[in-house]
Amino acid sequence: xxxxxxxxxxxxxxxxxxxxxxxxxxxxxxxxxxxxxxxxxxxxxxxxxxxxxxxxxxxxxxxxxxxxxxxxxxxxxxxxxxxxxxxxxxxxxxxxxxxxxxxxxxxxxxxxxxxxxxxxxxxxxxxxxxxxxxxxxxxxxxxxxxxxxxxxxxxxxxxxxxxxxxxxxxxxxxxxxxxxxxxxxxxxxxxxxxxxxxxxxxxxxxxxxxxxxxxxxxxxxxxxxxxxxxxxxxxxxxxxxxxxxxxxxxxxxxxxxxxxxxxxxxxxxxxxxxxxxxxxxxxxxxxxxxxxxxxxxxxxxxxxxxxxxxxxxxxxxxxxxxxxxxxxxxxxxxxxxxxxxxxxxxxxxxxxxxxxxxxxxxxxxxxxxxxxxxxxxxxxxxxxxxxxxxxxxxxxxxxxxxxxxxxxxxxxxxxxxxxxxxxxxxxxxxxxxxxxxxxxxxxxxxxxxxxxxxxxxxxxxxxxxxxxxxxxxxxxxxxxxxxx
Amino acid sequence: xxxxxxxxxxxxxxxxxxxxxxxxxxxxxxxxxxxxxxxxxxxxxxxxxxxxxxxxxxxxxxxxxxxxxxxxxxxxxxxxxxxxxxxxxxxxxxxxxxxxxxxxxxxxxxxxxxxxxxxxxxxxxxxxxxxxxxxxxxxxxxxxxxxxxxxxxxxxxxxxxxxxxxxxxxxxxxxxxxxxxxxxxxxxxxxxxxxxxxxxxxxxxxxxxxxxxxxxxxxxxxxxxxxxxxxxxxxxxxxxxxxxxxxxxxxxx
Numbered sequence: 001x002x003x004x005x006x007x008x009x010x011x012x013x014x015x016x017x018x019x020x021x022x023x024x025x026x027x028x029x030x031x032x033x034x035x036x037x038x039x040x041x042x043x044x045x046x047x048x049x050x051x052x053x054x055x056x057x058x059x060x061x062x063x064x065x066x067x068x069x070x071x072x073x074x075x076x077x078x079x080x081x082x083x084x085x086x087x088x089x090x091x092x093x094x095x096x097x098x099x100x101x102x103x104x105x106x107x108x109x110x111x112x113x114x115x116x117x118x119x120x121x122x123x124x125x126x127x128x129x130x131x132x133x134x135x136x137x138x139x140x141x142x143x144x145x146x147x148x149x150x151x152x153x154x155x156x157x158x159x160x161x162x163x164x165x166x167x168x169x170x171x172x173x174x175x176x177x178x179x180x181x182x183x184x185x186x187x188x189x190x191x192x193x194x195x196x197x198x199x200x201x202x203x204x205x206x207x208x209x210x211x212x213x214x215x216x217x218x219x220x221x222x223x224x225x226x227x228x229x230x231x232x233x234x235x236x237x238x239x240x241x242x243x244x245x246x247x248x249x250x251x252x253x254x255x256x257x258x259x260x261x262x263x264x265x266x267x268x269x270x271x272x273x274x275x276x277x278x279x280x281x282x283x284x285x286x287x288x289x290x291x292x293x294x295x296x297x298x299x300x301x302x303x304x305x306x307x308x309x310x311x312x313x314x315x316x317x318x319x320x321x322x323x324x325x326x327x328x329x330x331x332x333x334x335x336x337x338x339x340x341x342x343x344x345x346x347x348x349x350x351x352x353x354x355x356x357x358x359x360x361x362x363x364x365x366x367x368x369x370x371x372x373x374x375x376x377x378x379x380x381x382x383x384x385x386x387x388x389x390x391x392x393x394x395x396x397x398x399x400x401x402x403x404x405x406x407x408x409x410x411x412x413x414x415x416x417x418x419x420x421x422x423x424x425x426x427x428x429x430x431x432x433x434x435x436x437x438x439x440x441x442x443x444x445x446x447x448x449x450x451x452x453x454x455x456x457x458x459x460x461x462x463x464x465x466x467x468x469x470x471x472x473x474x475x476x477x478x479x480x481x482x483x484x
Numbered sequence: 485x486x487x488x489x490x491x492x493x494x495x496x497x498x499x500x501x502x503x504x505x506x507x508x509x510x511x512x513x514x515x516x517x518x519x520x521x522x523x524x525x526x527x528x529x530x531x532x533x534x535x536x537x538x539x540x541x542x543x544x545x546x547x548x549x550x551x552x553x554x555x556x557x558x559x560x561x562x563x564x565x566x567x568x569x570x571x572x573x574x575x576x577x578x579x580x581x582x583x584x585x586x587x588x589x590x591x592x593x594x595x596x597x598x599x600x601x602x603x604x605x606x607x608x609x610x611x612x613x614x615x616x617x618x619x620x621x622x623x624x625x626x627x628x629x630x631x632x633x634x635x636x637x638x639x640x641x642x643x644x645x646x647x648x649x650x651x652x653x654x655x656x657x658x659x660x661x662x663x664x665x666x667x668x669x670x671x672x673x674x675x676x677x678x679x680x681x682x683x684x685x686x687x688x689x690x691x692x693x694x695x696x697x698x699x700x701x702x703x704x705x706x707x708x709x710x711x712x713x714x715x716x717x718x719x720x721x722x723x724x725x726x727x728x729x730x731x732x733x734x735x736x737x
Contacts (some may be wrong), residue, residue: 004680004681005687028699037508041508041663041666044501044668045666048501048674049673052497052674052677055490056681057681058713085666089666090659091659091662092655093654221518305673
């Protein structure tokens with residue numbers, strides 16, 4: 001293990017953070033707000049820690065899988081740490097626990113907050129909150145690789161260490177090409193949404209920060225009432241469209257641009273994802289019409305926005321979903337667990353694994369009827385490797401196991417069971433709001449300190465798809481000479 | 485990049501982190517000092533003036549009761565001294581407006597006091613007002629209460645501002661401490677990284693070269709030291725390698 005090489009690459013991630021901190025500092029300077037020094041000092045620390053290894057460590061184009069994994073996990077953890085500095089140095093509602101929670105929630109694109117009065121924060125700090133979403137949305141290392149010149153084998157190792165196993169399966173391209181597609185779609189969508197929101201009457205600052213939060217499927221708003229503040233159907237439609245797009249595999253979005261969308265519509269995962277959202281919106285609208293909203297238009301409007309927001313793991317809100325009937329809560333919890341497609345910025349179990357689960361289930365039924373038959377699991381006509389099927393099923397089991405364990409731990413800290421369960425599902429899926437006091441119009445400030453650390457860890461586990469973080473914290477794995 | 489620059493950059497990083505944190509803490513501590521000064525000068529002095537005005541007002545009220553009882557000399561003496569004290573403090577407060585909206589309260593005090601003063605300025609002793617308690621309760625007391633209410637509003641306004649400033653001070657004191665804590669932790673972490681890199685890129689190659697020279701000395705094993713960097717260490721390694729080669733060459737002749 002060459003720690004100096006790890007330091008060099010982690011330093012690059014810190015430098016990326018410092019660039020956005022400097023932009024936030026410029027905003028602070030222009031508005032003469034009180035977050036200028038916290039942002040500048042945080043940027044200084046990020047730059048110093050980022051630049052120093054570049055001075056000492058000569059560049060190398062070869063890194064091992066183990067080093068790649070360590071670089072990715074450390075980049076996430078250290079980005080969250082330096083990302084918490086502006087909050088911690090700013091003070092006010094941020095002690096270290098709250099600053100860490102807010103930073104992890106930002107980078108993992110969860111969007112859960114401890115703030116009860118978001119609008120009281122200076123604009124520069126609000127920009128930094130949104131920027132953490134934007135950096136984390138595409139993946140810190142992917143972001144770094146997308147702005148750096150070609151790094152050779154190192155780039156491929158880092159790419160494979162950063163993206164989920166499902167994405168590796170879907171992206172059968174060279175790492176460079178895949179990164180270019182991911183970054184191109186990511187930056188393009190952000191720009192398009194900003195322009196669309198400006199056309200809908202949103203101010204430039206809000207348009208940029210809401211675009212960052214939408215494309216990263218994050219959910220941090222600059223308003224206490226989230227998107228409900230604008231009370232604008234046009235803004236809601238724009239955000240719905242971009243939330244849905246951000247939940248689709250970026251490679252498929254690229255195929256629409258270059259190939260006309262044949263591949264897009266052939267994808268059973270995309271069809272399932274879109275259909276599930278439509279069905280979810282319809283059933284929720286039926287459920288909330290009457291007891292909560294008298295008009296069908298209002299019921300559909302709120303159902304569409306809030307279900308798609310949760311179903312893409314974004315977490316914006318236009319309504320207090322805590323007052324919705326129990327059946328709607330079940331829908332919300334289902335979508336908060338499933339989320340959107342692999343290869344997007346979304347978190348959660350992912351629609352791909354749900355489709356695989358269903359296909360594996362139907363294969364098992366067929367196998368019971370024809371015990372000697374060899375029946376492969378097929379997706380879009382292609383046979384899926386059995387190892388990937390079993391990996392996916394194991395992932396779902398481990399995912400639900402972590403949710404259960406974190407819920408038990410949260411309840412043990414004195415948190416109400418509904419808030420503990422929904423909060424954990426929302427944190428693990430990187431969705432944001434749960435139910436009850438941690439719901440769409442609530443916040444996580446009332447959660448005990450230890451509970452906030454549990455939730456923040458759950459967010460990181462969800463973002464790194466569990467295994468990477470477990471390997472990182474498992475000393476045995478670092479002693480063995482194994483390749484991942 | 486040379487070793488000198490690398491080592492210098494390490495110390496520069498450390499110094500920068502500590503220097504900026506130190507300067508920031510000094511700035512915050514200075515701001516705390518200014519805030520304390522502002523609490524004392526702006527708010528506390530206004531509250532103190534309002535309290536003295538209240539005391540003077542109460543003395544005037546007592547003096548009016550003495551006048552109603554026909555004690556002209558004693559009553560006038562108290563009322564005049566209380567009036568001049570009230571006016572002195574009102575003048576002070578008018579020149580110490582530091583909070584938005586404070587002037588509205590002061591103007592109200594001024595107006596209410598003028599009404600109150602209008603009631604006792606005219607003769608009481610020897611007129612039909614002497615002994616007239618109904619007149620006192622209907623006119624004088626209600627007017628007295630109006631001035632007192634305005635004075636209380638001024639005190640509350642300054643109290644609230646004092647509380648706000650004290651809360652901000654608490655936050656400021658945290659801000660003065662936190663950069664120091666962050667700088668110390670960062671400096672410790674940085675020292676660890678710095679010493680690791682110095683060890684890896686400077687100390688280890690020197691040890692390797694020493695071992696290789698020893699081996700050359702004892703067994704004439706070719707000099708071999710893997711140097712990853714291109715700095716003085718790699719120059720030294722290359723010079724030693726040349727030296728060893730030339731010694732070997734000379735010996736073989």
